[in-house]
Amino acid sequence: MAHSYGKYADFEGLREQAVALRRAGLSRRQIRDRLHVDNNDILNRLLEGEPPPEWTKRPNAKDDLRDRARELRLQGWTYDQIQVELGCSKSSISLWVRDLPKPERRQRTREEASAIAKRGWEAKLRLREEERQRTKHAAMAEVGQLKDRELFLIGVGLYWAEGSKSKPYSRRERVTFVNSDPNMVTVFLAWLNLLHVAPESLRFAVQIHETADVPAAEAFWADHVGIKTAELLKTTLKKHKPSTNRKNTDEYYYGCLRIDVRDGADLYRRIEGWWYGIVGAATAPDLRNRT
DSSP, rough: OOTTTTTSSHHHHHHHHHHHHTTTTTTTTHHHHTTTTTOOHHHHTTTTTOOOOOOOOGOOTTTTHHHHHHHHHHHTOOOOHHHHOOOOOOOHHHHHHSSSSSOOOOOOOOOHHHHHHHHHHHHHHHHHHHHHHHHHHHHHHOOOSSHHHHHHHHHHHHHHHHHHOOBBTTTOOOEEESSOHHHHHHHHHHHHTTOOOGGGGEEOOOOOOTTTTTHHHHHHHHHHOOOOGSOOOOEEEOOTTTOOOOOOSSSOOOOOOEEEETOHHHHHHHHHHHHOOOOOOTTOOOOOOGO
């Protein structure tokens, strides 16, 4: 080729070839390899004004961000300002707007800098929350259908973590479960149902700080487990300590619900046996239970 000796000497001839290849649908890399142009600046000049073929434009969720970034850049925004506004990286912004004129630099006021920092933090928090929700929903989908054996094992572990347990120095073989998380209560009740524990053998009671809205908490828990408020046992009130800086004081604080199984000594012994059965299986040297 003409440029193989005095490399790029015949620039106009080389540009004609590059433009023809571009219009024929070749990518930058294909043109670079075809014409042996290993200098990106030269390649940019050869293809100046020639749009890329459609097939090289990868569809992605950042197309709208790219358009917005270019719009802001034309309004004179800096990379920092665009990054704060859109929550994307400076490297992406640079790729999107590098062909646009640079805005004139000016000194920011303290108020402007503070506002930019605040908006940047808010954008970062927003992105974190979006990522958190994506991860949670993907993980939820991984669970799929819950089989009886799986619920059985989950319930045993749940009770042994959160339920009351008999001590060698105080033998009290009774089934009592206390928790503030409505979802934990729901799973525990589903587990009891799987074990064919009769609903009439269950007793419920609210435990809550005395400064909270006790009637609202009682109504919430009664509705959650499907009984009337009058069917709850007497609510246990926790004394308020003025020196304690409690965090659970908002309108959604409902305290804890205690669930008792009447005449549950036999069930307690089975739970204890199931738990140590899980421990033994989990620590088995051949690990066959996990294959």
